[in-house]
Amino acid sequence: MKVRNTIKEMAGYRAGREEGQIRMDKNESPFALPEELKDEVIGRLSKLELNRYPDQLGEPLRSKLGAHLGLSSDKLVLGNGSDELITYITQLFRGDRIVIAPPTFSVYGIYGEIAGYDVTEVPLDGSFELQTGKITEDLDGVAAVFLCSPNNPTGNVVPRDELIRILETGTPVVLDEAYWEFAGETNVDLIDEYDNLIVLRTFSKAFGLAGARVGYAVGAEDTIEELLKVKLPYNLNSLSRTAAEVLLDNYGIVEERIGRIVEERERIRGEFEEYAFPSRANFLLMDLDAAEYLEDNGIGVRAFGPPLEDKIRVTVGRKEENDEFIEVMRRYLEDEID
């Protein structure tokens, strides 16, 4: 087979998770849909004409989302998760390389490479801060700079003035705000000033719809128009779109749950302040090599390769799950550290 070397050399799939584990490994929402919302979703799903292709733009979700965000829906593109939108954006701009700031979400680099770009890494510094000067000093041939705020897996946000410094260069910037609801701060308003900014958002985290795969991009109308051209005509299925609509129509529940996650995040951090980095997301990066111990005790967390090989990323769970996590971690610290 004449497969491209870029792809041949890529690693295969990573394994799934074990049954019955407390799942703190994927930054999902720990909350199932409340029964009344489930009924509403089911009621609306049963009215769909599944034999017909979905609306090409994802209406009426797109309009509903525009209204929710207080912006024209012409500034929005819906995707099969924001992952799909990343694959489009890596192919949108002129250039022969993209810039990423690891440790960060791996999809930017992987799909940049698949799209045939070189991937320039400008790592975060020792305090996980962006090296903005290093990024801006050489942007020749850069198709896009990918940033994540709050950053997965470090949990800190990109300071607004640093973002603006990069935007001022005119280079396209993709700002992934998958976790923004847990930080309560966004830079999405900058799309009105900078048409080189695309902000990514998702229904997979705060909205608790990871299984439905719905993400979106926000940008200036001209930018979005170009992105729509590369989007597959029927990329968002009718079922997922409908589920997202119900959540938007019931945003109060989403908001309340965001509050609970933030509260629990701070509670866990308070318990392990010595080890847990501050976080503005729904997870905590912890300076403890405890993944195996946790796994043996029925709790799945995320472990990493270098430079985070001695750390874990712990997704904030429901209160009772967090209680269990705290208990197991206390035992770990007694058994393994002392």
Add this chain to the structure above:
Amino acid sequence: MKVRNTIKEMAGYRAGREEGQIRMDKNESPFALPEELKDEVIGRLSKLELNRYPDQLGEPLRSKLGAHLGLSSDKLVLGNGSDELITYITQLFRGDRIVIAPPTFSVYGIYGEIAGYDVTEVPLDGSFELQTGKITEDLDGVAAVFLCSPNNPTGNVVPRDELIRILETGTPVVLDEAYWEFAGETNVDLIDEYDNLIVLRTFSKAFGLAGARVGYAVGAEDTIEELLKVKLPYNLNSLSRTAAEVLLDNYGIVEERIGRIVEERERIRGEFEEYAFPSRANFLLMDLDAAEYLEDNGIGVRAFGPPLEDKIRVTVGRKEENDEFIEVMRRYLEDEID
């Protein structure tokens, strides 16, 4: 904005369809889910944990589909429609161009271009037959040849020996069998002999699930392994996957409906034999410039640019829709032609 020229020069979106029309424009299934299946879908959907990411490989659908097709699930990749799989495949193989045989499904060429390949067109001849000799005479630098059988929009199949001639060159061949169920013949068995063959299939046509967006690729295990590497980890959402499972579990209904479509296709063709090309799919290409007339009479069909600017593609509908189509077309032939 530093958007790539390839994309800047692309056309924008085409408009949707009008409300209340008889929809014979998109090669969808005209049949809604029967009530008992709808209940089964809804029942299974209500058990999903939507806050959790879907299975990365689309299990249990993938295994179920393997069993249905009588092949190992290691030979299958599921996609968000086969469209998504096309975007991956255009990026999978070494080369700097792809070959297409127009008139054919436009997505191969568009996503080939987006992926940065040149697109070499080797048009079908005057009888819509593949010019196999022309295709095989120059395959230097070709990443993949894209074929569609039955071909959209001409309706004829690629002869097996012609396909084999191309496969024998060793060049990767993508054979889109989106409509194979209506032809009742497939070349999927050739994957065992040729690891340069990828066959695309879909749940959007015979299965009547266009709104769910589920497609799949079949190939040799080694080929599928490489394709899995470029697939987004969570490309198939849980809701759509579940709907497809229900249809597979009730394949008898699908089969019965395929029979009805084929029967109706032949009935329409019999009525307009002078104008309708033979078809092995769920649509008929007709040598009549009647799109506007039909539209004015409440029937949507597909019109084309050159070289098919004086033809229409008519998706076979339900019996009563086809009756209406036949009646309007008879009037058209009286009014416009005589």
